[in-house]
Amino acid sequence: xxxxxxxxxxxxxxxxxxxxxxxxxxxxxxxxxxxxxxxxxxxxxxxxxxxxxxxxxxxxxxxxxxxxxxxxxxxxxxxxxxxxxxxxxxxxxxxxxxxxxxxxxxxxxxxxxxxxxxxxxxxxxxxxxxxxxxxxxxxxxxxxxxxxxxxxxxxxxxxxxxxxxxxxxxxxxxxxxxxxxxxxxxxxxxxxxxxxxxxxxxxxxxxxxxxxxxxxxxxxxxxxxxxxxxxxxxxxxxxxxxxxxxxxxxxxxxxxxxxxxxxxxxxxxxxxxxxxxxxxxxxxxxxxxxxxxxxxxxxxxxxxxxxxxxxxxxxxxxxxxxxxxxxxxxxxxxxxxxxxxxxxxxxxxxxxxxxxxxxxxxxxxxxxxxxxxxxxxxxxxxxxxxxxxxxxxxxxxxxxxxxxxxxxxxxxxxxxxxxx
Numbered sequence: 325x326x327x328x329x330x331x332x333x334x335x336x337x338x339x340x341x342x343x344x345x346x347x348x349x350x351x352x353x354x355x356x357x358x359x360x361x362x363x364x365x366x367x368x369x370x371x372x373x374x375x376x377x378x379x380x381x382x383x384x385x386x387x388x389x390x391x392x393x394x395x396x397x398x399x400x401x402x403x404x405x406x407x408x409x410x411x412x413x414x415x416x417x418x419x420x421x422x423x424x425x426x427x428x429x430x431x432x433x434x435x436x437x438x439x440x441x442x443x444x445x446x447x448x449x450x451x452x453x454x455x456x457x458x459x460x461x462x463x464x465x466x467x468x469x470x471x472x473x474x475x476x477x478x479x480x481x482x483x484x485x486x487x488x489x490x491x492x493x494x495x496x497x498x499x500x501x502x503x504x505x506x507x508x509x510x511x512x513x514x515x516x517x518x519x520x521x522x523x524x525x526x527x528x529x530x531x532x533x534x535x536x537x538x539x540x541x542x543x544x545x546x547x548x549x550x551x552x553x554x555x556x557x558x559x560x561x562x563x564x565x566x567x568x569x570x571x572x573x574x575x576x577x578x579x580x581x582x583x584x585x586x587x588x589x590x591x592x593x594x595x596x597x598x599x600x601x602x603x604x605x606x607x608x609x610x611x612x613x614x615x616x617x618x619x620x621x622x623x624x625x626x627x628x629x630x631x632x633x634x635x636x637x638x639x640x641x642x643x644x645x646x647x648x649x650x651x652x653x654x655x656x657x658x659x660x661x662x663x664x665x666x667x668x669x670x671x672x673x674x675x676x677x678x679x680x681x682x683x684x685x686x687x688x689x690x691x692x693x694x695x696x697x698x699x700x701x702x703x704x705x706x707x708x709x710x711x712x713x714x715x716x717x718x719x720x721x722x723x724x725x726x727x728x729x730x731x732x733x734x735x736x737x738x739x740x741x742x743x744x
Contacts (some may be wrong), residue, residue, distance in 0.1 A: 363426075378423075380440055381536065383492050383529065403406060418442075445527050447544045451697075456638055457520040463513045465532075465543075467500075485532050487511075493526035500530075511649040517549040521636060524549075550622075550638035557606065558644050559615040559727030560683060561733040564607065569625060569635060571602040576627050578634055580606055580744050583622040587612050588639060590739065595628050611731070613685050619643070646723065646736040653740045666709045670726060672699035680734065682707065683725045689741065690722050709739075719744050740742035 366374060406618040423436040455461040467487060472695045487509055491498040497514035517522065557563035569578075578598045580590040591607040600606055608623065617638055628667040656664045672678050677700050694707030707724070724737040 326555075331549070341464045347374070372441075380421075380438075381528075382440075382442065418504050432489055445529075445542045446542070448541045450544045450546070451546070452546040454548045454550055454620075454636075454638060455517050455551040456640075457517055457522075459517055461513070461515045461547055463515075465513065467509045467511060468735065469508075476691070486534070488531040488534065488536060490531070490536065491526060492528075493524070496526060498528055513545075515547050520549050520551040522549045523547065550636050552640050553608070553637050554642070555610045555639055556642045556644070556735060557610045557612055559612055559646050560685065560723060560736065561727065562609050562611045562731040564609050566609065567606050567637060569598065569604040569606050571598045571600050571604070572634065573600060575600045576634070577629050578625050579628050581624045581626060581742060583624075588621045588623070590623055598634075608639065610639070610641055612641060615643040615645045630648045637676070646725070646733055646739045650737040651738045653742065656711050656714070656741055656743050658714055658743050664711045664713075666711065667706045668709065668724075668739075669704050669706055670697075670699070670735070670737075671704045672702060675701045677701060679729055681727045681729070681731070683727065684727075685723045686720065688712065689720055690724075690739075711741065714743050719743070 326364040349504045361618055368374065373587070416438055418441045421438045421440060422507045423438055424432050425436075427433050451465070453461055453463060458579050487500045488500045489498050489511055492517040493515075495516060498511065500509060500511050502708070503509050508728040511528070511530075518524070524545075524547040526545055528545060530541040530543070531538070553565070553567060555563055555565055564731075576598055577595050580592070582588045582590050587610065589609040589611075596604065606623075606625075612619070620644075621639040621641055623637040623639060624633060627634055632649075650668075650669055654666055655668075670680075672680075677698065679696060679698050682695050682697065684690050684692075691712070692712045693710060697705055697707070699705045720741045720743070722739045724739060724742055725733055727733050727736070
């Protein structure tokens with residue numbers, strides 16, 4: 325019995341491949357493929373020596389990811405992570421593969437034991453995606469020009485090689501469609517997300533050669549499954565929602581952070597003590613600056629002592645256009661260091677004295693002389709506007725939001741500023 329060692333890393337395997345390339349021309353068609361036997365056969369003369377090439381290729385990888393927050397930082401590993409890591413580590417353990425050489429009488433002539441030692445991937449790019457739990461993440465990643473990829477073959481400019489894709493996760497759909505010459509190529513991904521706050525980690529291998537001998541790029545992908553929260557609001561008006569934060573196995577000092585603090589505010593803002601197995605109410609206030617398609621924002625709950633992520637919410641914010649009550653078109657001169665001052669009138673429709681708050685969607689172009697105004701019952705008030713100076717002619721649409729003390733929109737003025 326003879327032992328052979330194989331290094332199961334594709335980029336290390338290239339050295340063995342180059343050594344066998346010189347022999348491939350001499351040993352071409354040395355295997356008898358016309359035989360009915362399912363195994364390759366070779367005919368040897370007395371004392372003849374031939375080189376038998378081996379090819380080892382696996383798409384398995386260590387995909388274990390530590391859990392993101394159910395356990396306390398002082399507890400290094402929990403039972404869930406221990407079970408996951410133990411099952412995944414078996415993919416990186418050395419494996420022994422037995423190769424038998426048989427004669428015509430099915431008697432073994434030689435038995436080889438090949439020991440394959442997998443190595444971690446050499447990662448070229450890392451992608452991290454956040455998606456709603458218990459749903460499918462569909463993503464398209466555009467590839468760089470194929471000539472810039474390492475190992476690109478020398479081909480005519482009018483031809484384009486086919487990019488082949490392999491994924492280490494058998495439950496993920498990954499493919500690259502062949503495109504006409506000159507068109508960019510994309511990699512399509514479809515991944516099933518688990519319950520929150522689970523994390524999936526897998527690898528995507530890209531090949532240019534049809535034999536999948538050596539990857540030109542190796543991608544590492546993380547998919548975070550988050551609890552989804554749907555919020556809808558009107559542009560310039562606040563929308564509020566409360567969510568429940570559940571405590572972990574031990575008490576910890578946490579603080580909430582928003583990915584868009586100007587549009588999505590979180591209360592409380594100061595660090596709070598999250599008691600073990602208790603619940604804490606977190607208030608979200610959404611006040612979008614722009615309307616249009618659905619936007620995705622994140623609220624992270626972080627342990628301020630151990631700097632560990634405890635919880636993450638995926639906020640899907642949909643914003644609607646406000647109802648325009650008045651429209652104005654103002655001519656503003658270009659240039660000048662002091663800007664332009666204008667006035668628009670606003671009437672209080674209530675029979676009592678009211679306090680109104682003024683806000684706009686383009687604070688870089690427009691400021692108010694007073695952000696809070698008090699108007700008597702049925703009276704009119706002139707709102708002072710100051711436009712910042714601009715150096716180039718053009719047009720800009722600016723919305724003025726007149727809200728009450730609870731930040732509910734009373735009226736919305738549309739100003740079409742023409743810079744001449």
